[in-house]
Amino acid sequence: MGLAGLLWYLRRRRLGEKYLFELLKMDATNDTLELENDGNKGHNLKVYSAATIMAATNSFSAENKLGQGGFGPVYKGTLPDGREIAVKRLSRSSGQGLVEFKNELILIAKLQHMNLVRLLGCCIQGEEKMLVYEYMPNKSLDTFIFDQSKRELIDWKKRFEIIEGIAQGLLYLHKYSRVRIIHRDLKASNILLDGNLNPKISDFGMARIFKINDLEGNTNQIVGTRGYISPEYFMKGIFSVKSDVFSFGVLLLEIVSGRRIQGLLDIDGQTLNLVGYAWELWKAGSPFELVDPILRESCSKDQVLGCIHVGLLCVEDNAVDRPIMSDVISMLTSEAQLPLPKQPAFSNARSIVEEKPAESGSINDVSMSTMYAR
Template sequence: SPFPVSNRSPKFHNTSGVGNGYWEFPNTSAAQIVLDAFGQLKLQSWSEDDQRWHTLVSSKCSYHRCGVFSICSIPGEKTCHCLEGFRPIGNRESEGCVRKTKLQCSNEEGHVDTDGFLLMLYVDYPSDGHVLKLVTNAADCKSECLDNCSCIAYAYDSNLGCLVCSFSLQLSGEDLLKFDLEMSLQADDTDLNEANKPGAHRKNKWKLQLFSFASVSAATDNFSVANKLGEGGFGPVYKGVLLKGHEIAVKRLSRRSGQGWEELKNEAIVIAKLQHKNLVRLLGCCLEREEKILIYEYMRNKSLDFFLCDPIKRRVLDWETRVRITEGIAQGLLYLHQYSRLRIIHRDLKASNILLDSNMNPKISDFGMARIFRGEELQANTSRIVGTYGHMSPEYALEGLFSVKSDVFSFGVLLMEIVSGKKNTGFYQLHSVHLLAHAWNLWTSNREMDLIDPMLEEVPTRLALRYVNIGLLCIQETADDRPTMSDVVSMLSNESLDIPPPKQPASVNATSMEKDMLVQQRRSEVCSVNDATFSTLDAR
């Protein structure tokens, strides 16, 4: 906020220059010093001619001026300086700095710690620091940080206690523009939460490529509006271009985001562990300053609902393409549920979260709400319902119970949308009946082919009826009655396999509460208005 200062005040009048911390006030009727949102002081004078403030001089050190492990200094020719023991990442220290020598942190018996700390004065506490409440003195606080190989800094305050700042990522700040898109993504089995616990060691670090903010900004043309692909619950998504011409997608967390860092971190944790041709690929991230950014491979054909919701573009989705998309989604879900390193429940499977590459191959995206199941865990309960009404299983929407069968239900809804060319929630708004109930009514009256998208010119009747049958099996009201994704993949790929008749789906016996939930969708999602969409949070 501005602080008006008289231009006659001798306290601020000094001709020795900005380098010594003094500014000479202009000979005008009004002047002020402003501290802007980036922490930059500006000396401004008022112009009667155009009735606005003009900045005459500003301090060198704005909040975002220098990169990671560097400090800003007003005196001297160089504004940004690397901390002692660090060197510049690139040609300029403003891009950030990296260690000259790697940390020697180890937990081997008999090892003598050689790592130390550099005292930094006049700094603020990090917003993402972790307070160790049981530590009661500075010496123990230092020991805790040394014992945790993900800890890079600590502070002790008699009132606050022991504050440690941990990054399980190597803060290398690589140049995104030089990134090789064909490089394999490396990930291990330990999530970020475990890596940040006191006593966690470097052998359990979370491996994910870190890029400098300067290079991310350059790849997106300084996050220009022209490169903006869309915006959702996390914040905006931009298209970026690398030096070799490869395109990327950049998801930048908005500071106003209602979902925030926890969901973005969860998405990175989950995707970093996964590699499958039907899952979107995470290339890396940027955690410089207060920026929290994820970088993905770019999907040229955007999302499935981009086609389903447009009567012209929907013509691109011929029957063979829809079959390939359906089978790809099923394979991706089967991998998540059964063949990945951990059993993962997506919890928000819908058309806008199915991205399509240049060959119309599907890739499941948006893992911000995903849940990792460990060991023999098969089901969980939550009071925080996340996802999209109209795609949620009844046991999840009403009781907070979710399992792999919750994803199976969502897949069934998605399959119905693919074969019919209609969105579940949009169909309810137009016909006051759910698409699922409509499909069941057609099934029981032997008019299943009436469900198939009329825009499809050549449809194999037997296969189309089989897909409707599979979809209805997936949306049965009781979770135990639904098939597993392994069963679904078998039924989709083996036409000679007998399929049982479905039981009545959940939407036919929908309670008033479920109907109210679907009505709430009227103002949210009929078709995505953006090319990139994200989950929304709804309290139960």
Template structure:
């Protein structure tokens, strides 16, 4: 027992030393030593059974880097709170996500994101640089993405023209590679559960990086699905089996990916309504109707017509509709999706009817997914419905 205790103490000291060295590794960033209360907070987040090599930063260092969270450094605001640009000594730029106390993301989700991202390494996943927790403040530090998120481009009337078809197709490929890594190639099998254009960040070369793993879940071994009584996600990107029954799987992420493909192609949101007739159709319903009428190219954003490759566009629409099919067993895996996207000779199957084809009009303050009108998300704010299922 004495030998075991000594080994544990030595191990803990090495971990803390590695954290300090990690802070030093961020160019020019001085080491900010923690007092006892901060050390306890850091241990509370990570825990003895989930020690990870992610540096813990003091609140003073973050306030200095963001100029006390000034509005001039604010990059945007997501479902879980605002994101700020920070600058450490040595001209090192970072993105600081300050989780809102009203966001619905508690300590468990915060811990989940720290532990998960620390164990994931892929060029299409965002990199976590550190974290901080002090009283009610929970903060995550990421690598800085100068081009912000995908939705700030494809849904903006002026900025969308900067994304020609080649860039959009490369973004689709990058997201597919990152998602395949999560589902199959990483040490952990991870289901993201909140994949959407707002959680796809773009670096200086417009390479996509999947972010925001607070809602992600690990499935063990060869399992590919699980059940939850707490449904979380964003309306418009959630698969029907998850939104209605609480069943989530790798095929739930595939559904979200299919929605993203159709949004990239069309430049329209699936969450904001897509009305082209007397009946109110979602983007999925409109895309399905055009597919049935053999007019799928009419879905393409008109500003892409000069740069688009007709074959790649049709292939993308086909794959998008395959991914959003109502029955999860009909949807392809991400490995099959990547093969279909990369191949020029593969014959693609015809899709079946997607989920949520018709959509009732919703008020500006709620969105209904069932007869109980459970609010899942409002204006892309990610919240939870905690009724038992």
């Protein structure tokens, strides 16, 4: 989108001229998302003054800090009307953060779904650039399923609801939003939980928009988090909806098992990650051993085994063999016979050749993941 198009777009959302000028001074890059002027109305994003944000966050006090990412810190705040917010404050030294800022600000106007986190507005004043989100009181999914003291709070019924919610959010991004969107950084720390533990996909700074007829894209800059990145994207820079499907499969196995994808296991002399462990158990005819021990007595065994089966189908090495999200949802909710999975990608930890760096960030309980070549 040219500057004139962006100016027109933001004017329609009632952003003031002063703030528009500041935004348009931001450096553009080849990876900045484009948004077509299709005449459709999106969110009416609110522009907050720096004074309002300062008051809401108690001048960005340490007590209100939720986390730190490569883009900068994230703070909890409370507006004068009592509404709680999460404020992503871009670091002045973060070039990556400026790109993410433009991505999220432009992209969010196209997204309206109960399983996507809501961007309320922004603050662009002087050198300050901030994004204001709805606050998620239960932070992110990883703070529950990987925490020994909290994992019991999410029983199997709730975990399955979370799996379904994430799948519905991805299906919306891939098929039902006004433009097709590839998230590119789906992971447990980017799934936020509201007061009722309902999941909301967050952090669209790495996302890419596809035109309706586009099937895949290619990039030299690999972004994401180790373990969640599909093989074709990691090795060749090729990404598509099937890249998100791969990430979803990894996340599904994490939710079922309570184990992190990066956690390595030594089995019969093999060093395996979670995907490899799930595959070995599947081949041995004992996939139920993957299930988080606290769930085994109370879960629906058939439902859990079905989720493991779907998870393995999602992490297949060849993108063509992976299901699309509409099929994933159908598989999760029906009793139809599923195709047998093939050996998944990156099932052996030693088979991962780390050639390129990848980075990612999250809002509310922020975490940064960086992959380095060995």
